[in-house]
Structure formats: structure tokens, C-alpha cells
Amino acid sequence: MYLHILARCRDGGSAAVVHWIRAGLLSMLLAFVGMASAQADELKVSQSSVSVAVGATTRVGVSGASGTVSVRSADTRIATASYANGSATIRGVLAGKTTVTVSDRRSRRPIEVTVTGSTASLTVSPTSLTLAVNATGQIQVSGASGTVTPRSGNRLVATVSYANNVVSVRGLTIGSTSITVEDSRSTRSVAVSVTGTTGGGGTGTYALLAWNDLGMHCVDGSDYSVFSILPPYNNLHAQLVNKSNGSVVTSGVTLSYEAVADTRGSINTISSTKTNFWQYVQSLFGVSPAPDVGLTGNPTASRTPAAMKYNSTQGWFEAEGIPITPVDDTMRKNFYPMVKVVAKDGTGKVLATTNNVLPVSDEMTCKGCHASTTTGNAAQMAAKPKAGWVNDATPEKDWKRNVLRLHDEKHLGTPLTPARSLPRSTSWTA
Ligand code: HEC
Numbered sequence: 001m002y003l004h005i006l007a008r009c010r011d012g013g014s015a016a017v018v019h020w021i022r023a024g025l026l027s028m029l030l031a032f033v034g035m036a037s038a039q040a041d042e043l044k045v046s047q048s049s050v051s052v053a054v055g056a057t058t059r060v061g062v063s064g065a066s067g068t069v070s071v072r073s074a075d076t077r078i079a080t081a082s083y084a085n086g087s088a089t090i091r092g093v094l095a096g097k098t099t100v101t102v103s104d105r106r107s108r109r110p111i112e113v114t115v116t117g118s119t120a121s122l123t124v125s126p127t128s129l130t131l132a133v134n135a136t137g138q139i140q141v142s143g144a145s146g147t148v149t150p151r152s153g154n155r156l157v158a159t160v161s162y163a164n165n166v167v168s169v170r171g172l173t174i175g176s177t178s179i180t181v182e183d184s185r186s187t188r189s190v191a192v193s194v195t196g197t198t199g200g201g202g203t204g205t206y207a208l209l210a211w212n213d214l215g216m217h218c219v220d221g222s223d224y225s226v227f228s229i230l231p232p233y234n235n236l237h238a239q240l241v242n243k244s245n246g247s248v249v250t251s252g253v254t255l256s257y258e259a260v261a262d263t264r265g266s267i268n269t270i271s272s273t274k275t276n277f278w279q280y281v282q283s284l285f286g287v288s289p290a291p292d293v294g295l296t297g298n299p300t301a302s303r304t305p306a307a308m309k310y311n312s313t314q315g316w317f318e319a320e321g322i323p324i325t326p327v328d329d330t331m332r333k334n335f336y337p338m339v340k341v342v343a344k345d346g347t348g349k350v351l352a353t354t355n356n357v358l359p360v361s362d363e364m365t366c367k368g369c370h371a372s373t374t375t376g377n378a379a380q381m382a383a384k385p386k387a388g389w390v391n392d393a394t395p396e397k398d399w400k401r402n403v404l405r406l407h408d409e410k411h412l413g414t415p416l417t418p419a420r421s422l423p424r425s426t427s428w429t430a
Helices: 001-010 014-023 023-039 276-283 379-381 394-412
Strands: 049-053 058-063 070-073 077-085 087-092 096-103 110-118 123-125 129-130 136-142 150-151 158-163 166-171 175-182 186-194 205-210 232-242 245-248 252-262 308-310 316-320 340-347 349-357
Touching: 049 087, 058 096, 070 077, 077 096, 087 096, 087 110, 087 205, 110 150, 123 129, 123 186, 129 166, 136 186, 150 158, 158 175, 158 245, 166 175, 166 186, 166 252, 205 349, 232 340, 252 349, 308 379
Parallel strands: 049 110, 129 186
Antiparallel strands: 058 087, 070 096, 077 087, 096 110, 123 136, 136 166, 150 175, 158 166, 175 186, 205 232, 232 245, 232 316, 252 340, 308 316, 340 349
16 A cells, blocks of 8 residues: 555646545545655665674664665675675675675765784594594694584594684594584584504503413313313413504513403402312322412412512513413303403503403313213213222312223332322332
């Protein structure tokens, strides 16, 4: 209706005016007010000069426009401009000066624009980062404009924080993610790879490698009262490597081993309650280590860390003859007891740790042929002593006594050496 009124008025037809007065006095008044202002006003901008920071925006009011309003920046590398609903929006891009021109169909108004702030653009260094689990790395930020916001693409892998132009990245779990650093103008990304300490390895600068050199080591088992084929005796070796230069660390550090639970919670911290080895060790081997200490003086793994010694000939740390058994602390068989090896510096700070298995088995299965039992198995029957089976009620002793009897039947002329005060084989013959 408003446009109709204007059109009629401009036609100047008095009859039409009368007609529209009849149509409504209020509409008529409004129409004339609108027409008068449109004709009297000219294009105005609320500010002829503005200052805006890089990345920020500012608005300039536009009034009195006739027809379509357009805005144009003389240099869009410094500032951009747009128009909507009676205001021009100017955004600073790069520090400098330019002019934004507001025009309608009749005239144009310049706005002098000064963009303040850094002339440099956002830069991050480095653009990729490798961290160990639990280690923290830094990303230097420069040329930032406005607020800097770092974000981790995967906060389970790495977390971020920002202060004083430095983004701190902390590795949480093995994996990779992307860290984005955003300021008011742009976004940069940094590829982050978090490396692990699962199995071997270590955090930060050191890697710890540990191994057993005997493979699956057999032991007689719980009973040593008849004879011994294999004492409890396991070997552990380790090397600490400085990852920053690849060198093997041989001094200024201490390495130790201790019992650690396996993934099922089985832990083996003591041997003396699982075998009578220490009751017979003197007569069998001619030495008398204390309970839970092995033939070479190293203790079995326990909750107390035991020292490893440096072997300068081999260039490794070692603990030989660890008297571990294949029975865990709940008296269940576990042929793969785990130990934890810890490397510390001179101040006691842990440099690296790793878990290692000391494989041990009592499955020599000599009893498969030498136990006192009558079967149709030809090999077993061939192993039967001429004097007949011993029939000892204790299975661990029974097969050993049969082996001794068989040995004596064949080799009575070469008895076991009395120098070691071994149980005399003749004492087991009939
Ligand atoms: C597959 C069956 C079998 C198994 C398993 C077995 N043996 Fe025998 N062993 C025999 C037979 C058969 C003889 C008798 C051989 C003969 O009369 O010439 C024998 C003989 C012996 C002898 C006496 C031989 C000699 O000349 O002194 C000894 C000692 C012996 N075994 C020890 C062991 C030990 C220790 C184990 C476990 C590590 C073992 N055996 C496992 C079958 C077996």
C-alpha cells in the first residue's frame, strides 16, 4: 500500500489523493512522512574513519540510502567489507590502511580504514612432533593475532595447553593425532605421534631391553631329595640404550629386577616355599646359598628389587642363576613368570622400565617311562629295572628312584662322585 500511495502522489492527481484519504488518514500521513524523508536525506555513514584489529570486525551505520547499497574495499588484502540491514561490516585482514566505499544509486561515501596488529601470519614450529607416552613436547607459536586456541584431534592420544606462545602437548597413549592451533585469522595443524612403552622400551630418552638366554629352562621341580638334573637357575640380561645417540649406557645407572604380575594377575615372589632345593643344595652342588638365593648368589625375583651387575666383557647388565620355579604365589603352575626390570640414574630417578619373562618348566616328563607303573607301552616296559619298580608313594621321588635303580643296574662300576656327598645311589637299590 505504501508504494501505491507514493505512486499516486507523484502523479499529482488530486482525485486520487482524495480517494486515498478516504482509504485511511493514518496510512496517508505515514506515506508522506516516508516520501519526505526519502527525498530530503542523502547517503550518510556513521563514521568516516575506523580502526580495526587484524581478524576483528567493526560496523559502520549507513543511513539515507536510496536504492541498492554497495560497499567496496579498495584493498581486500588489508580489509574486506560487506553490507546488510543498514550497516557496513569491515573486517581487518592485514595491518595497513585502505578505504571502504559505501555507495547507493546517487552518491558514495568513503570510510578510511586502519587495520592494526601483527603483520606476520600465524606460524607453528615444529609442524610435526613425536613424543613418548607421558612425555611433554612444545610447539612454538608466532605471528598470532587475537586469542590462540590449541585443540587436540584425539584427547585420548594427546592433550594440549597454551601459555606464553607455547603449546604444550602431552602424550597419553600410543597413537597419532593432529593438533590444531587457531588464532583469530587462521588455523595451523601439527601432526603428533605418540610412541609407546608397551613391552620393551622406555619413556623419553632411554630404551631398556631385557632378555632371557636359556629359552624354556627346566628344573627338577619340587623334589631334590633323590638327585638333581637341573637346579632352579634362570638368566636375565639387560641393556639400557640412550635413544638420543644410540649408545649403550654402561655406567652411572643401576638396573634391578623384581617380581611383577602377568596380565592374568599371576605373580611369583618366592621359591623356598615351593621346592626343597635349599635343603639339599649343599649335598647336591657343594654350596649353601640362603633360601631363595641361587647358585651364583642372585635371589629369586621378589617384591624387593634385586641388583643386576654390569658385565664389561659382554657389555650388558646381568643376573644369572635366578632360582625361580614354575609355581606362582597361589601355588598354580605358571611356566612364564614375569619380572620387571628398572633402570635408574645416580639420583634414583627411573630412566626406563620393561617387563620380561623368565620361562621355567618342570615338564621333563621322565616319569612318562620311569614311573612305577605297568602298562602296555613298550618304551615304559623297557625302562623297568630288572629288580622291578621301586613303588615310592611320592610321585616326584618314584621316577627318580627308578632311574637310579636302572642306572645302578647298568653302571655299578661308576657310581656318582662321593666328593659332592651326593646321596649314594646304592642307598636306593633293594
Ligand atoms: C620314552 C621313554 C623314556 C623317557 C621319557 C625317559 N627314559 Fe630314561 N630310559 C628309557 C629306557 C627304555 C631305558 C633303558 C634303556 C636300556 O635298557 O638300554 C632308559 C634308561 C635310562 C637311564 C639309565 C641308562 C644308563 O645307561 O644309565 C637313565 C639314567 C635314564 N633313563 C634317565 C632318564 C631321565 C633323566 C629322563 C627324563 C629327562 C628319562 N630317562 C626319560 C626310557 C625313557
